Amino acid sequence: MTKHPPQPESVAGNGLLDRRLFLGASLAGAALAPSPAAAEPLAVPPWSLAPGVPFNAYGMPSKFEAAAARKWVAPVNPATPGIGASRTPHHLLDGMMTPSGLHFERSHAGAPTIDPDQHRLAIHGLVRQPLVFTLEALSRYPMTSRVAFVECGGNSGFLSQPVAVPPGPAPDVQSIHGLLSCSEWTGVKLSTLLEEAGVDPRAKWIYAEGADSAGMSRSIPLAKALDDVIVCLYQNGERIRPENGYPVRLLVPGYSGNMNVKWLRRIKLVEGPVMTKDETSKYTILLASGKAWQFVFPLEVKSVITRPSPGLTLKGPGFYEISGLAWSGNGKIKSVEVSADGGKSWAPAALQEPVLSKAVTRFRMPWNWSGGPAVLQSRAADDTGMVQPSRAEMFAERGMRGQYHVNCIQSWAVNDKGEAANVFA
Amino acid sequence: MTKHPPQPESVAGNGLLDRRLFLGASLAGAALAPSPAAAEPLAVPPWSLAPGVPFNAYGMPSKFEAAAARKWVAPVNPATPGIGASRTPHHLLDGMMTPSGLHFERSHAGAPTIDPDQHRLAIHGLVRQPLVFTLEALSRYPMTSRVAFVECGGNSGFLSQPVAVPPGPAPDVQSIHGLLSCSEWTGVKLSTLLEEAGVDPRAKWIYAEGADSAGMSRSIPLAKALDDVIVCLYQNGERIRPENGYPVRLLVPGYSGNMNVKWLRRIKLVEGPVMTKDETSKYTILLASGKAWQFVFPLEVKSVITRPSPGLTLKGPGFYEISGLAWSGNGKIKSVEVSADGGKSWAPAALQEPVLSKAVTRFRMPWNWSGGPAVLQSRAADDTGMVQPSRAEMFAERGMRGQYHVNCIQSWAVNDKGEAANVFA
Numbered sequence: 001m002t003k004h005p006p007q008p009e010s011v012a013g014n015g016l017l018d019r020r021l022f023l024g025a026s027l028a029g030a031a032l033a034p035s036p037a038a039a040e041p042l043a044v045p046p047w048s049l050a051p052g053v054p055f056n057a058y059g060m061p062s063k064f065e066a067a068a069a070r071k072w073v074a075p076v077n078p079a080t081p082g083i084g085a086s087r088t089p090h091h092l093l094d095g096m097m098t099p100s101g102l103h104f105e106r107s108h109a110g111a112p113t114i115d116p117d118q119h120r121l122a123i124h125g126l127v128r129q130p131l132v133f134t135l136e137a138l139s140r141y142p143m144t145s146r147v148a149f150v151e152c153g154g155n156s157g158f159l160s161q162p163v164a165v166p167p168g169p170a171p172d173v174q175s176i177h178g179l180l181s182c183s184e185w186t187g188v189k190l191s192t193l194l195e196e197a198g199v200d201p202r203a204k205w206i207y208a209e210g211a212d213s214a215g216m217s218r219s220i221p222l223a224k225a226l227d228d229v230i231v232c233l234y235q236n237g238e239r240i241r242p243e244n245g246y247p248v249r250l251l252v253p254g255y256s257g258n259m260n261v262k263w264l265r266r267i268k269l270v271e272g273p274v275m276t277k278d279e280t281s282k283y284t285i286l287l288a289s290g291k292a293w294q295f296v297f298p299l300e301v302k303s304v305i306t307r308p309s310p311g312l313t314l315k316g317p318g319f320y321e322i323s324g325l326a327w328s329g330n331g332k333i334k335s336v337e338v339s340a341d342g343g344k345s346w347a348p349a350a351l352q353e354p355v356l357s358k359a360v361t362r363f364r365m366p367w368n369w370s371g372g373p374a375v376l377q378s379r380a381a382d383d384t385g386m387v388q389p390s391r392a393e394m395f396a397e398r399g400m401r402g403q404y405h406v407n408c409i410q411s412w413a414v415n416d417k418g419e420a421a422n423v424f425a
Numbered sequence: 426m427t428k429h430p431p432q433p434e435s436v437a438g439n440g441l442l443d444r445r446l447f448l449g450a451s452l453a454g455a456a457l458a459p460s461p462a463a464a465e466p467l468a469v470p471p472w473s474l475a476p477g478v479p480f481n482a483y484g485m486p487s488k489f490e491a492a493a494a495r496k497w498v499a500p501v502n503p504a505t506p507g508i509g510a511s512r513t514p515h516h517l518l519d520g521m522m523t524p525s526g527l528h529f530e531r532s533h534a535g536a537p538t539i540d541p542d543q544h545r546l547a548i549h550g551l552v553r554q555p556l557v558f559t560l561e562a563l564s565r566y567p568m569t570s571r572v573a574f575v576e577c578g579g580n581s582g583f584l585s586q587p588v589a590v591p592p593g594p595a596p597d598v599q600s601i602h603g604l605l606s607c608s609e610w611t612g613v614k615l616s617t618l619l620e621e622a623g624v625d626p627r628a629k630w631i632y633a634e635g636a637d638s639a640g641m642s643r644s645i646p647l648a649k650a651l652d653d654v655i656v657c658l659y660q661n662g663e664r665i666r667p668e669n670g671y672p673v674r675l676l677v678p679g680y681s682g683n684m685n686v687k688w689l690r691r692i693k694l695v696e697g698p699v700m701t702k703d704e705t706s707k708y709t710i711l712l713a714s715g716k717a718w719q720f721v722f723p724l725e726v727k728s729v730i731t732r733p734s735p736g737l738t739l740k741g742p743g744f745y746e747i748s749g750l751a752w753s754g755n756g757k758i759k760s761v762e763v764s765a766d767g768g769k770s771w772a773p774a775a776l777q778e779p780v781l782s783k784a785v786t787r788f789r790m791p792w793n794w795s796g797g798p799a800v801l802q803s804r805a806a807d808d809t810g811m812v813q814p815s816r817a818e819m820f821a822e823r824g825m826r827g828q829y830h831v832n833c834i835q836s837w838a839v840n841d842k843g844e845a846a847n848v849f850a
Contacts, residue, residue: 037549048537048640056511058510059526098660
């Protein structure tokens with residue numbers, strides 16, 4: 001092992017390497033950090049000398065992984081502690097799936113504790129026959145599964161304010177982009193239930209309402225409801241978690257998070273949108289002019305580098321994997337490009353299979369860090385041809401008053417100590 | 426809503442319906458059980474009247490889902506409570522993923538509590554340069570993710586004994602087939618690390634050893650190690666759970682469960698298999714002749730109906746979804762056929778996308794239960810052309826002394842009360 005072996009050739013500025021390095025080519029030149037060892041090298045550690053922990057009914061992460069936790073900002077009013085959001089620690093995760101215990105939460109009045117035997121789902125309004133479903137009745141219908149992301153419409157809204165690093169805790173992947181998670185969802189297609197109720201031709205929208213004490217509710221176009229919306233009972237194989245809508249929620253693939261109504265209690269078929277508070281004063285896109293875009297549903301193509309990122313300090317020059325997530329509410333991720341020089345040059349990242357529509361896609365890019373300053377960025381494109389804009393491009397179009405559907409490029413500056421920080425590059 | 430509407434046409438005996446019923450066709454004739462309702466039908470439940478539960482750092486399932494738990498048989502010797510296995514409750518799950526908290530456990534001395542900062546992985550033996558890796562060093566290498574099942578070689582071994590329902594708890598999906606789970610695994614390809622160590626041409630096998638006090642260890646052909654084996658750090662997005670090998674385990678896709686060595690501490694490159702206790706007296710396939718098949722690695726094509734199954738009682742005649750899991754250690758599932766009349770007639774089930782190699786595939790089949798007796802079976806085939814055998818076929822080949830790699834067809838008898846039980850059909 002030499003300290004300074006010949007380096008693999010770069011494909012873009014500041015040390016980006018060919019993504020095909022992932023496909024079995026030698027890393028012998030990339031200055032990694034294992035130690036040479038003797039032929040029988042390891043002492044026997046204490047945990048190998050005594051029996052371990054016996055079985056348990058439901059497992060939990062190692063006590064050494066306590067940092068991998070959801071985080072939230074304490075509520076302004078302690079009388080309403082359930083109003084707010086907790087965020088997924090993506091900087092500590094890898095892969096496509098978010099473990100359910102770390103799926104972000106956004107609630108307007110906390111998570112209700114619902115007895116599934118007492119819960120009912122009604123479908124009514126402009127239908128031939130209003131229907132009420134028990135959980136047991138729902139469980140008899142044909143099911144479908146899909147891996148899909150859920151993202152709060154307000155995710156990444158931090159980037160729409162003017163200061164890159166304001167006073168307080170340093171902004172990081174979790175605080176800026178942690179209102180995104182990805183699960184396998186299983187349930188009954190809403191179209192199946194609507195067919196059974198019989199849709200009146202006058203119906204053009206549905207109104208979906210949760211059983212939380214906020215009565216969280218949204219209007220959804222009927223065309224979407226009949227397309228790919230699922231009345232979900234299962235998340236990542238097991239019944240949905242309480243904070244994610246137990247015992248039943250909507251999955252509205254690719255649409256703003258709060259349209260995926262949790263603790264779903266009724267769906268009313270209506271002629272037009274009902275103008276709930278969460279589609280008028282909130283969850284609309286306020287423009288510089290003071291006008292707002294309303295009923296903008298699919299979340300636009302987006303990506304973020306999760307590693308390196310703030311809080312994860314590089315330990316000396318040499319090889320690292322740049323890794324992150326990309327997703328689009330309009331379809332599949334087609335490509336992700338990565339830059340290590342603040343957007344001067346770009347190279348394509350490897351996309352982890354399977355690449356699924358309206359799910360997150362993990363991307364990976366080999367990088368040989370010189371030890372000097374770098375600005376890391378990722379730029380995703382989806383199969384509809386949409387490309388993630390720069391922050392300047394996004395605000396040139398919208399102004400800076402909007403905090404919803406922010407999908408511009410994230411920039412992390414790495415300094416010569418290997419520390420990363422949010423910058424507006 | 427009439428009580429006895431016209432029924433959809435059957436595609437095989439005893440009420441099996443066309444799988445395309447899943448693709449949007451009307452279920453209006455299938456005798457489902459929602460209740461007709463008034464136009465504004467629902468009373469406000471108590472949990473909608475007060476704020477709910479505020480945020481928590483790591484979520485858990487609803488208290489109403491306590492039945493969805495791993496189960497294990499109490500150890501014969503209370504001094505060694507970590508010897509044995511706990512099993513996944515597949516009858517209560519749906520989808521492709523197993524939540525990590527319910528992933529089966531098989532351990533030979535309990536789960537060691539390993540400090541990741543102190544843990545080391547050595548690669549030595551027939552290599553150019555022995556190496557020792559810290560977790561931090563491993564984390565700098567290029568990663569890959571894949572969804573894959575892990576199945577204990579002894580899963581379903583119950584079917585190799587002669588009594589369908591012995592005294593004691595009734596055999597069910599969990600007790601017979603619960604040593605199978607499916608996760609997204611992420612880590613470094615073993616081939617990458619072996620390239621860096623430099624494989625001596627004399628090396629033809631690897632020996633992999635865990636840090637548990639049983640020193641669980643297996644021999645693996647080098648060709649497999651260089652093909653698709655992963656040194657895993659993450660399971661379902663987060664760091665691997667303690668009972669599944671924290672902080673680092675092998676994934677040996679499609680091969681017997683215990684070859685996926687947990688708590689991995691060393692890999693030694695060797696000229697031939699080292700004949701550990703778990704590849705000689707155990708985990709070999711004992712034939713009627715007294716001879717045994719040794720080093721039979723890939724788990725053969727298999728499937729099981731998880732719903733209906735013992736413990737899940739049908740509530741009256743009418744429509745149900747038959748749902749289950751299929752998998753093959755040799756590749757992708759190509760087809761699953763379902764029978765409701767004990768194998769007299771078969772019809773193809775729908776396969777849930779994405780169908781991934783060496784992962785579980787969920788299958789679904791619509792069924793109109795007459796209310797009379799039925800024997801439900803599933804029969805999977807993989808893309809190598811292998812087809813799941815009947816129990817009689819399997820034991821005609823092997824005899825009944827072997828309890829490993831049992832992959833024959835599972836039969837559930839449903840009686841006129843809607844109760845299911847294991848039968849040897």
